[in-house]
Amino acid sequence: MGLFMRYILSFLVIFAIGVVSQAKMVSAQGGWTVTLTKKQNKGLAEYQASPNPKAFAISPDGPWGFWYGADTTEESAKRALGACRQHLRRGKRDCILYARNDKVVTGQQVQTRKVTKVYKPVDGKLAPQVFGLINASFQGDRASAMQEYARLQQQNYSAKALKSDPALSKLLTAGSVVADAKRAWMFMFYKRGGEQRSVGKNAILQTYFDSWVSTKSGLVCTFGEHWDTGKGIGTRCIVIDQIANGKIKYIWADQGRPVRKANLIAGDARWGAVR
Secondary structure, eight states: OOHHHHHHHHHHHHHHHHHHHHHHHHHHTTEEEOOOOHHHHHHHHHHHTSOSSEEEEEOTTSOEEEEEOSSSHHHHHHHHHHHHHTTOOTTSBOOEEEEETTEEOSOSEEEOOBOSOEEOTTOTTTHHHHHOBOOOOEEOOHHHHHHHHHHHHHTTTOGGGSOOOHHHHHHHTTSEEEESSSSOEEEEEOSSOEEEEEEOSSSEEEEEESEEEEOTTSEEEEEEEEETTOOEEEEEEEEEEEEETTEEEEEETTTEEEEEEEEEESSOTTSOEEO
16 A cells, blocks of 8 residues: 555544544534424424514424514514424423524524523413513502503593503513413513413413503503404503512502412513523
8 A cells, every 4th residue: 555545544543533532522512403394394484484473482302483563573483492492391302493484593503502401481480490580679659550550440441541651661561460370471571562371271271451550559451452352351450569679569459358469570571481
């Protein structure tokens, strides 16, 4: 064998050892060669037929999710990851963003991590552990709030009967209000309108409200609440007695006692999330 051929063979052996070593290193770090399952490919085909803006997310362990119809691609990406993550289990690998609009954005090899906690809507016990709480405080006045509620009833539930408090409104729009229960309800307050979600017998129940008002006394009422079918529900009110470091004590205005607990969650509890 000539000197040149020996040099070539030595180079190939060294190169092969290097490739194997690199592959072992990637595997130890949680590397994954991106390959879609049959179900993920089926979901991808549905995704590709959907209009922009949109996003598609996948996990190496099988879950997937996509979203379209949001105002921006960035918002679609957040919701796609949330839709994928709510199908994960503890110890499985996290979801990654696979595509934005009509472009694949992930590489052939990506780093992955195993999740230790999985939040699925609406788990009010797990939400604080995954998202954390907003470090905020508020002190209500139940007697005054109930007087406001009585006046609201007298004026046929007109939002004009209440005076909005900017400070409490700012707190409530900073995150999600989630009841402190395993099978919980949650409010998502926007500057205008919002959503409520709760755990039903077989599915998550969703309602929407056109507007809401929070007062200095702690009365918080939603107006024009309806199902996604358009069927109306009406006005619902809670009275917030106190918020202490993100922990809420409240009552339903139409029921009075008992005092219940909720949390001001530092995140969007409508979607799945992980730690």
